[in-house]
Structures are given as structure tokens and as C-alpha cells.
Amino acid sequence: MMRKTIVILMVVIMVMLTACGAKLYTEGNAQGYTSINDIEGILFSMYSKTVGNATAVTNISEKMNFEKDQTYLYKNGESEYLLFNISSVVLAVEKGTDFNMANAKDKKEAVTSHDLLGIWFDIPKKKLSYTDNTADGTYKFIATVNGGVSVTSEIYNDFAGKLVVISDGTDEWSLFIGSVGTDYDSLSDDIKDTINYIAASLKIADKEKTQDTVAVSLGGQTTENDSEVKDSSMDASLEVSIEEGDEAAVNASTENTSEEPMEESSSDASFEEISADSSSTTDNSNEDSTSEDEVEIIEVDSSSIDFGDDKPDDEKDDDVDTPEESADATEADEQETKRGEIITLNNQKEEEKADNKIYNSSVYDMLKPGNWGYADVQTGKIKETVAVKVSSLCTAQEAVNLIKKACTEKVVPYSYFEAPVGCSWHLVKVEDQGKKGYLNIKVVGADGNKLTFRGIKYPMRTYMLDFKDEVYAYYAVPNGCSEYVLEVGDGTISNELASAYYLIDNY
Incomplete structure (x- = not known):
């Protein structure tokens, strides 16, 4: 009887481990995500519909007529990538940053002293929570941060999310993925799952493997399950x-x-909807066209993405709160994330x-x-x-x-x-x-x-x-x-x- 019980327990554990492993980022993408190789030397992922709905622009400047509820994509094909909807989401990636987290003695100071494409960062509650590790010669650092994004004097917002820095010893790349707000812990579980997935997706590119596995490449993007509304x-x-x-x-x-x-694709209402759980994800590419008033929103099943606890066992705190720091944290929560100068980019x-x-x-x-x-x-x-x-x-x-x-x-x-x-x-x-x-x-x-x-x-x-x-x-x-x-x-x-x-x- 005891042996039978042990066998049953082992089977249950194996099933649980297999399920968790399937949900983590591996070589492929979860359904509804796009693998992007627009930055030299790395790959990262983003929600396909957000990328597909973005209006491409050649520059970020005051002269651009940005709208607060629309999604925009800027890239220079080498070292800069900025996708944003100022009302919901920002994804910024850059090659050649200088955080130097692997050698930083004061990681909190390193995070707040450097920018990513003109985005500057604050530490929530004055305490840096992060994970870092080195594997196969690549150092990877992931921290919870707030970032202030100003694309014009009237189009700006604060975002809570993850800053990722990776280095191969020669080059450094950084990624920031965030949702509107200044309190990461207050974001919904679905949004945090999505942010964690995108943060975990950043990796050094294997050129030969990338060329072998990419199915459809559109300007650096690998798209899957695209379904669009057509107007004749x-x-x-x-x-x-x-x-x-x-x-x-x-x-x-x-x-x-x-x-x-x-053709019309589903609009971006909010980052909340990007991560919403949907069990009815289908490919309608062969179905009759839908009218403009009947746009179908195809959503990713975020239940297939699980990063467990928001703060893993190996996540580190840069320091311990003192009563003075707690008071500072309370005051900081009442203030907006610091904003640098308006982002200026031109490809x-x-x-x-x-x-x-x-x-x-x-x-x-x-x-x-x-x-x-x-x-x-x-x-x-x-x-x-x-x-x-x-x-x-x-x-x-x-x-x-x-x-x-x-x-x-x-x-x-x-x-x-x-x-x-x-x-x-x-x-x-x-x-x-x-x-x-x-x-x-x-x-x-x-x-x-x-x-x-x-x-x-x-x-x-x-x-x-x-x-x-x-x-x-x-x-x-x-x-x-x-x-x-x-x-x-x-x-x-x-x-x-x-x-x-x-x-x-x-x-």
C-alpha cells in the first residue's frame, strides 16, 4: 500500500513539474506572441496584436502628432526599439546601454543613474528587488522598477514593470516592459504574467538557430496566428x-x-486586455470578412504563462528598510516617477x-x-x-x-x-x-x-x-x-x- 502511494505521489509531482515547465519561456513563444530580432545580437518577444496594431514612425519628437490612445513603433534596425501606447504599455529595448550591472557594487545607484532610450528609472518604495545570474557566459539582471516616459510635452506617463539588462562580456542590451502605474504590486496577475514573460524572453540570439526556426519574417518580426478584418x-x-x-x-x-x-486589426484598449484570459482564441483567416463595427479581439490565453510567485526565492533586496526609509517610501509613493527630458529619436x-x-x-x-x-x-x-x-x-x-x-x-x-x-x-x-x-x-x-x-x-x-x-x-x-x-x-x-x-x- 505504501509503495502504491509513493508511486501515485511521484506521478502527481511529475505532472506538476511538466506543466510548470511548459509554461516557462523556452525556445518558442506562447500563442499570440511575436519573436522580434530588430536589435542586433538579441531576441525578445511581444504580444503579436500590439505589434501588429502599431503605427510605424521614423522619429520621436515634438513635431509628431501622437495620440494618447494609439500604439506607435519606432526602430532603427540596429540598436533602438520603442513601442508604446502612452495609455497602456511601453516596451523599450536598446543595444549599447551602460548599466554594467554585473560589476555594479551599488545596483540601486546603477539603475537610477542610467537611462534606456531616454527613459529614467525610479526604485519602488526605495528598495530594489531583483534577480541576477550568469549562464553560458551571459549575465542577466531583472529588477522591478518605475519608468517615466515622455514622448512629447503633452504625451507622457509613468509605467511600472521590469528592467532587464543582459551582457555577454562585450556588449550590453537592456529592455524595459511596463504597464501604466507606479506600483507594480497593484497590477493584475495577468499583466504581471505578461510582463514577466516578455522580460524572460530577452536573450542572446543564436543566428543559425534563428534562421532555421523563423517561419515568417516581416521586418524583423515573426508573426503567428494573425487574423485581420477586411474592408472591400x-x-x-x-x-x-x-x-x-x-x-x-x-x-x-x-x-x-x-x-x-x-484590413483592420483589433485596437489596443489597454494592457489589461492584452493579457486577458481567453479560451476562444481562433484563426479566422479563412472566414468571411467582418464589418468595421464587428472587430474581433483575439486574445492570448495568459493561463498558459505562469511565473509563480511575484518574488522568487532567489530574488534579492538591495537593502533592508529602516523606519526613515519607510517614511521616504511613503512620500515617494505620493509623487510621480521622475521624468527626464522628452525622448528624441530619429532613424x-x-x-x-x-x-x-x-x-x-x-x-x-x-x-x-x-x-x-x-x-x-x-x-x-x-x-x-x-x-x-x-x-x-x-x-x-x-x-x-x-x-x-x-x-x-x-x-x-x-x-x-x-x-x-x-x-x-x-x-x-x-x-x-x-x-x-x-x-x-x-x-x-x-x-x-x-x-x-x-x-x-x-x-x-x-x-x-x-x-x-x-x-x-x-x-x-x-x-x-x-x-x-x-x-x-x-x-x-x-x-x-x-x-x-x-x-x-x-x-
Whole structure:
């Protein structure tokens, strides 16, 4: 009987250990998370829907029209990554920080004396709680901190979360993941689970293994289980022409890309919803499109993530509270987390480009309207590099008038149709020294992926007008969008061909 009891206990313990092990961060990601390799030398994870809903920007500065309830993503492709919704969440990652936690005699002083992408940190209740260890030559430090984030003089907030610092002895990387507040302990268990998961995900990248395991790479992101809402408003206008018997409209107004119509992904309401437990996570990619008022929020099952006690047995306190420190802590709780100066970041090279020269370009070194750029044109197996120029940007009624004129004068074999709801037409002149007569022109976001604005993904398509020996391209842009990019050529951020990248801003 005793032997039977022991066997049963061993089985129960094994099941418990296996279950816990499955919930910890390993080589893969929990469902609903994205593995990101935009920073040289490391990998880290973020909730997929938050990354997918983010509007990519080229800079963080006062001139940007940030909104308090929208999610934004800035990155420079090498050492800086900042994703934030000032009302709910911040994720900041940087290569080249100098916390030097492995050698710091006073870790509390080290945390408060250095910044991460302009974010400065305070210690909750004047007492630093942290864990650190060294494994396989990598030192890793994780601490509970508060961070003050100011992206403009009017867009700022305080965040409670985890600061992670790792070092391989040569380079140092740091990550801060936080939710709105100044008391980490008061956050919900779901949010703390999510913060802990993302903090634990930061690791030195294994380049060979990363290349073998990444399934779909979009500008440094590996996405899984993406499900988006589609709006066929753009296609509807083309269908009208076809039904009227104007078959030529099919060819004349064919877009420069095979991208799908406008897509909408679930909006970010709060970090609380990011971590909410949902047992109905499904992939609706093959189902019928949902209307704009019926957006389905796909949530991660946070019950599959368990980091146990908020303060592990090996978590350390930098010092012990004294009565004086307790009084200081009470006073500190009543104050806001300290904020440094407004964060200022820019991922564009500052080189001034002359209008009479031709330049190579990328999403981190873009052209302005009026500049000449190199672009590859692929025809079958033949690739030709040509010089192109985008200029003479027209918006609002000026663009509408030119498009209507082209339709009236039968430059195109279809009638004028309105831009999709919430968008307006923009139009540019396109020149091509290679005289190919056709260029692949796409509208993309500042990171080279689909243009995302206020949680909605917009089509890449453009429409060509050959008007009085001049070529124009027009396309839909969401109203209020501060910046977008025209990708001219057959190159993308995912292939080896070149395109000319034009940054169009409306600051």
C-alpha cells in the first residue's frame, strides 16, 4: 500500500513539474506572441496584436502628432526599439546601454543613474528587488522598477514593470516592459504574467538557430496566428465599372501590387486586455470578412504563462528598510516617477541629398520628393536598375481635380470613384530615366511593412495615370496620417532587390 502511494505521489509531482515547465519561456513563444530580432545580437518577444496594431514612425519628437490612445513603433534596425501606447504599455529595448550591472557594487545607484532610450528609472518604495545570474557566459539582471516616459510635452506617463539588462562580456542590451502605474504590486496577475514573460524572453540570439526556426519574417518580426478584418471599400469602386460593362477598367485601374484591400486589426484598449484570459482564441483567416463595427479581439490565453510567485526565492533586496526609509517610501509613493527630458529619436541618416544626384535608399535612409533614387525592375529573370524620381505631391481637392480631369478626358477607361471612407487621395508625379513605362509603386508604412494607422492596415495599391506625356500615381491615405512611404521598384524589405524609398510627411 505504501509503495502504491509513493508511486501515485511521484506521478502527481511529475505532472506538476511538466506543466510548470511548459509554461516557462523556452525556445518558442506562447500563442499570440511575436519573436522580434530588430536589435542586433538579441531576441525578445511581444504580444503579436500590439505589434501588429502599431503605427510605424521614423522619429520621436515634438513635431509628431501622437495620440494618447494609439500604439506607435519606432526602430532603427540596429540598436533602438520603442513601442508604446502612452495609455497602456511601453516596451523599450536598446543595444549599447551602460548599466554594467554585473560589476555594479551599488545596483540601486546603477539603475537610477542610467537611462534606456531616454527613459529614467525610479526604485519602488526605495528598495530594489531583483534577480541576477550568469549562464553560458551571459549575465542577466531583472529588477522591478518605475519608468517615466515622455514622448512629447503633452504625451507622457509613468509605467511600472521590469528592467532587464543582459551582457555577454562585450556588449550590453537592456529592455524595459511596463504597464501604466507606479506600483507594480497593484497590477493584475495577468499583466504581471505578461510582463514577466516578455522580460524572460530577452536573450542572446543564436543566428543559425534563428534562421532555421523563423517561419515568417516581416521586418524583423515573426508573426503567428494573425487574423485581420477586411474592408472591400476599395474594390467596390472597381466592381461598379465592371458591372457597367467597361472591361477595360480592369486593366487600366489595376493596382501596382497584388495586396489585399484595407484590413483592420483589433485596437489596443489597454494592457489589461492584452493579457486577458481567453479560451476562444481562433484563426479566422479563412472566414468571411467582418464589418468595421464587428472587430474581433483575439486574445492570448495568459493561463498558459505562469511565473509563480511575484518574488522568487532567489530574488534579492538591495537593502533592508529602516523606519526613515519607510517614511521616504511613503512620500515617494505620493509623487510621480521622475521624468527626464522628452525622448528624441530619429532613424534617418541626416545626409542632405541634392536634387541632381542619384541615391541608393532604404527605410532608414529615405529620399524626399524631388530626389532621384535607384530602383530595380525585374522582368522575368532579367533585372534592370533604373533611376526614378517622385515629385509634385498633390493632396486634398487638388489631387481630386487632377484625377477627375484624367477620367473626364478618357486618360483612363473608367469613371472617377471616391477614396475609401476615412481616406483621401494623394497624387505624385513619377519620372523614370530608364523609360520602362511601368514601375511598381506601393504605399507602405515607415518600417516598409503595410501602412498601419489607428490599428487599421491599409492597402499598398496605387493607380497610374499617363496624362499628357507625364506619368502620375495616385493612392488612398488615411486622414490624419502624419507620415507614410512610397516604395518605388520591385525591391521590398524582405528581398534583395532595390527600391527607391520616399518619405512623405505631413507634420
